[in-house]
Amino acid sequence: MTSFGLRVAAVITMLVDHVGVCVLACTPYQTLGTVMRSIGRMSFPLFAFLVVTGCAHTRSRRRYFGRMMALAVLSQLPYAIFTSLFSHPAAPVEGIVVSWLPAGEMLGRLLLAAVCLWCWWSRYNERGLGDPVGWLLCAALGVMACPVSLRWGWLTLPGELNIFYQLGLGIYLFSAAERAGREGDRPALLLPGILAAFLLPEGYGLAGTVLLAALVSCRSRTKSQATVVLLWGICYHLVFLPSMGLLVYCLYALGTAVGAGLVALYNGKPGPRTGRLFYWIYPLQFLVISAVARQAFF
Numbered sequence: 001m002t003s004f005g006l007r008v009a010a011v012i013t014m015l016v017d018h019v020g021v022c023v024l025a026c027t028p029y030q031t032l033g034t035v036m037r038s039i040g041r042m043s044f045p046l047f048a049f050l051v052v053t054g055c056a057h058t059r060s061r062r063r064y065f066g067r068m069m070a071l072a073v074l075s076q077l078p079y080a081i082f083t084s085l086f087s088h089p090a091a092p093v094e095g096i097v098v099s100w101l102p103a104g105e106m107l108g109r110l111l112l113a114a115v116c117l118w119c120w121w122s123r124y125n126e127r128g129l130g131d132p133v134g135w136l137l138c139a140a141l142g143v144m145a146c147p148v149s150l151r152w153g154w155l156t157l158p159g160e161l162n163i164f165y166q167l168g169l170g171i172y173l174f175s176a177a178e179r180a181g182r183e184g185d186r187p188a189l190l191l192p193g194i195l196a197a198f199l200l201p202e203g204y205g206l207a208g209t210v211l212l213a214a215l216v217s218c219r220s221r222t223k224s225q226a227t228v229v230l231l232w233g234i235c236y237h238l239v240f241l242p243s244m245g246l247l248v249y250c251l252y253a254l255g256t257a258v259g260a261g262l263v264a265l266y267n268g269k270p271g272p273r274t275g276r277l278f279y280w281i282y283p284l285q286f287l288v289i290s291a292v293a294r295q296a297f298f
Contacts, residue, residue, distance in 0.1 A: 001262060001265040001266055001267060002266075002267060002269045002270060002271030002272075003050060003053065003054075003266070003269070003270050003271055004270065004271025004272050004273075004274070005262075005271060006046055006049070006050055006262060006263070006266060007050060007274075007278050009042070009046060009259075009262055010042075010043050010046035010047050010050065011043075011278060011281055013039055013040050013041075013042050013043040013046070013255075013259075014040060014043040014047075014282075014285075015281075015285055016036050016039045016040050017036065017037055017039065017040020017041070017043055018040070018082070018285060018286070018289055019036060019289060020032075020033045020034070020035075020036025020037040020039075020040060021033075021037065021082075021086045022086055022289055022293050023036060024037070025085075025086040026086075026293060026296075026297040027297075034248055034251065035251065037252075038248070038251035038252050038254065038255040039255055040255065041233065041237075041252045041253075041255030041256045041259070042255050042256055042258050042259025042262070043259075044163065044204060044208065044211075045211065045229040045232065045233065045256060045259045045260070045263070046259050046262065046263070047163070047167060048167065048208070048211055048212050048215055049215055049225060049229065049263050049266075051068075051167045051171065051212070052212065052215045052216055052219055052225075053219075053266075055171055056219060056220065057270075061171065064171065065168065065171050067279065068164055068167060068168040068171060069168055070279075071164045071279050071282060071283070072161075072162060072164040072165045072168060074283050075162045075164060075282050075283040075286070076158055076159070076161070076162055077157075078283045078284070078286035078287045078290070079159065079160075079162040079283070079286055080155065080156060080157055080158060080159035081155060081286060081287070081290050082286040082289065082290050083156075083159055083160060084154055084155045084156050084159065085154070085290055085293065085294070086293070096150060096151070096152050097150070097151040097152075098148050098149070098150055098151075099148065099149050099151070146158055162282075163204070163208075164282070166204060166208050166209065166212070167212075204236075207232070207236045207239075210232070211228070211229070211232045211236075214228045214232070215228055215229075222263065222264065222266050222268075223264060225263055226260045226261070226263040226264035227260070229256065229259055229260040229263050230256065230257055230260035232256070233252070233253050233255075233256025233257060233259070233260065234253050234256075236256075237249055237252045237253050237256070
C-alpha cells in the first residue's frame with residue numbers, strides 16, 4: 001500500500017470517527033456511534049505514521065514543519081467549534097467569560113511552544129524573520145501559549161489544541177532523534193516534548209507522544225512500526241476499560257489493529273500526488289459536520 005492509500009484510509013476513518021461523535025452526542029443511535037468511533041480509532045496512528053515517514057522522505061523538512069503549523073493554526077477555530085458542540089458541550093453563557101487555564105495545562109502549552117520554537121530555530125530557520133513559515137510558527141505559538149480560555153455563548157476559544165499540534169511535535173521528535181544519534185546518543189533531547197505532552201490533558205496527550213516517539217525510534221522498519229501501533233492500541237484503550245466496558249474496548253482495539261495491518265502493508269512508495277487536498281479536508285470537515293448538526297439537532 002502506498003502513502004496515498006494510507007492517507008485515504010486515515011481521512012476516511014477520521015471522517016467516520018467525527019460523524020460518530022455527532023451521532024453519540026445528538027441521536028439515540030448509540031450502538032451506531034460506538035461502531036463508527038471504533039472505526040475511527042485507526043486514524044490517529046495512521047496520521048502519526050505518515051508524519052514520521054514524511055519527515056524521512058520530504059525534500060524540505062522546514063517547509064513540512066511550516067505546513068503542519070499552518071494546518072494547526074487554520075484548523076483551530078473549526079476544531080473549537082466542533083468540540084464546543086459535541087466533545088465538551090456546556091451551557092451557553094451571556095457575554096464573554098474569561099478564565100485562566102489550570103497551571104499544569106498552562107505550563108504544558110508554554111513548554112510545547114518552546115519546543116516548537118527550538119525546533120524551528122535550530123533546524124529550519126534559513127531566512128530569518130522574512131520567512132513566511134516563521135510567521136506561521138509565530139501564529140501557532142500564540143495559540144499554544146495562550147494562558148486564558150474565552151467562553152462566548154456556547155463556543156470556547158481557543159479550546160483544546162487540535163491534533164496537528166501534536167503531529168507537529170512528531171517532527172520535533174524525529175529531528176531530535178537524528179541529532180541524538182549524531183551527537184553521541186543524547187536522549188535528553190526528547191524530554192521537553194515528552195514533558196509538554198504529559199502536562200497537556202487534551203487530545204491523545206502523553207500516549208500520543210509515546211506513539212510518535214516509538215514510531216520514530218524504529219523508523220525505516222515498517223513491520224516494527226506496525227507492531228508498535230498494535231501494542232499502542234491495546235495498551236492505550238486498556239486505560240479506559242472500566243468506563244467503556246469490555247465490548248467497546250475490544251471494538252476500539254480491533255480498529256487500531258486494522259490500522260496496524262495497513263501500516264504493515266506500506267510499500268514505501270508515494271502513490272498519486274494530490275497537492276494540498278488532504279490538508280484542507282481536516283478543517284473543512286469540522287465546519288461541515290458542525291453546520292449540518294446545528295441545523296438538524298440544535
